[in-house]
Amino acid sequence: MGPITQFIDHHYRHFNAAALKDAAKGYKLHMDNGGQMLVTLAGAMSTAELGLSLAEMIRQGKVHAISCTGANLEEDVFNLVAHNHYERIPNYRDLTPADEQKLLERHLNRVTDTCIPEEEAIRRIENVVLEYWQDADSKGESYFPHEFMYKILLSGKLEQYYQIDPKNSWLLAAAEKNLPMVVPGWEDSTLGNIFTGHIIKGDIKKSTTVKGGIEYMKTWAEWYMAASKRAPVGFFQIGGGIAGDFPICVVPMLEQDLGHEDIPLWSYFAQISDSTTSYGSYSGAIPNEKITWGKLSPTTPSYIVESDATIVAPLIFAYVMGK
Template sequence: MGPIGSFIEHHFRHFNAATLREAARAYRDHLERGGKMLVTIAGALSTAEIGLTLAEMIRQEKIHAISCTGANLEEDLFNLVAHNHYRRIPNFRELTAEDDRRLWEEHLNRVTDTCIPEMEAMRRIEGAVLEQWMDADERGERFFPHEFLWKVLQSGKLKGSYQVDPKDSWLVAAMEKELFMVVPGWEDSTLGNMYAAHCLAGRIRNPLTVKTGVEYMMELGRFYSEVTQRAPLGFLQLGGGIAGDFPICVVPMLRQDLGRDVPFWAYFCQISDSTTSFGSYSGAVPNEKISWGKLSVDTPRFMIESDATIVAPLLFAYILGW
């Protein structure tokens, strides 16, 4: 165990800290028993540069599948090509409406304390992926959202313009490992909006050139059925929302709707600062998922009520032996 893991073992003894330590131990034990792990990515974790630890988790095969929002899918790539043009706003809590309007006029899209530059990031990737969309549309081919971004990376057209080390890009690591991925609700993303605009403009004739969420669920059903025949599959949820709710529902879908006798998720850990009493999925305690047929009473369950941008890198560092 490395210095970070040793620090966690010695100092993280109570409350959320203790839950982190217990969740990390159980994650490690799950892998040592031959288990696999799916990780979900919500919020703005890619803009928070979660790839600094997540990419190595993928490379070392500590993660075997990812479910992420469309925003996290694209924002890892935005950061890869436009990192030097991002602007950090340390005093974001003091901004006025007029301050934010000025950022908009400068084509700087603010995510809390970080501004994503429209022209250097969003429009640059739009141009690269539009070529892939139009080519597939012309050929009558269809691909998933993440496959189109992999095609952009594989084309090599962006390679000379990387502004961060590609080893810190989780999307690059996922592409190199051909990791199983689902991106539910991709339409609710910058590139999803751009895709709809190009369809409306007639540049893309078939809106179904990009495969749908239903097709993602079908692929997830096949993946879950195949993997769990050989190994238990765990679930690590970073944040909440559709990135987590979509993939965890594959178990009741297979068991209750399709009538297949598949196992429940074999490990569950959620890192979220959402409040349970609001009735949100993001804040639901793990036991609630038992009532939905997602987890069993025997599934190791952990809920760390904290900021995923702080906790996830610590958890990953523990698993990596750092």
């Protein structure tokens, strides 16, 4: 065991610290028993540079599928090609509306304490991805959002722009393994908005050039049925929202809507969340609620760590990797 694992084992004994350790031990045990793991990414995990730890988890075979928002899909690539142009604003809570307007005028889009540069990140990627969209459109081909990104990264077209060590890009690690992925709600991402704009302008003729949520759910169901026959599948949820809700629903859909028998439930569940566990929110629902929806069983190892994912996820990943 490495120093991080030893530190957690010694110090993390109660409350959310104990929940973190229990979730990490459960994840590791699931892997040791030959299980597979889906990791879901909500929020701005890519801008938080989760790739520093997640990419290595993927390379070590401790992540077998990803569900992420469109923002997390694109922002990992933004960071890959424009990292040196990002600006961090530690005193973001003190910004006035006038200060925010000045950031806008400098084409800096703020995510909490970090500003994404429009020209170096967003427009640079738009110029490349538009070529791939238009090529597929002209050929009558359709691909998922992540498949377009995989193609671009594996082509090497962006290598000249890399501003971080590519080993720290989780999406590049996923592309190299052709990791199964779903990106529900991609349409509300920056690139989703840009794609829509090109449809409206007529630069792209068919909106079906980029496949959407229904196609994602269909392929996800096919993946889950095949994967769960090979080995138990666990669910590690970072944050809440559609990145978590979309893929977890595949189990009750297969059983209740399609009538499949003997569909295995998720065999491990953990969530890192700062959402209040009330008010009817899905993000704040405790794991037991998922039993009533046919997603988890009463015996599924389940954990919830109510804390900041940017702190918790790297620690859990380090523990799973024995660092």
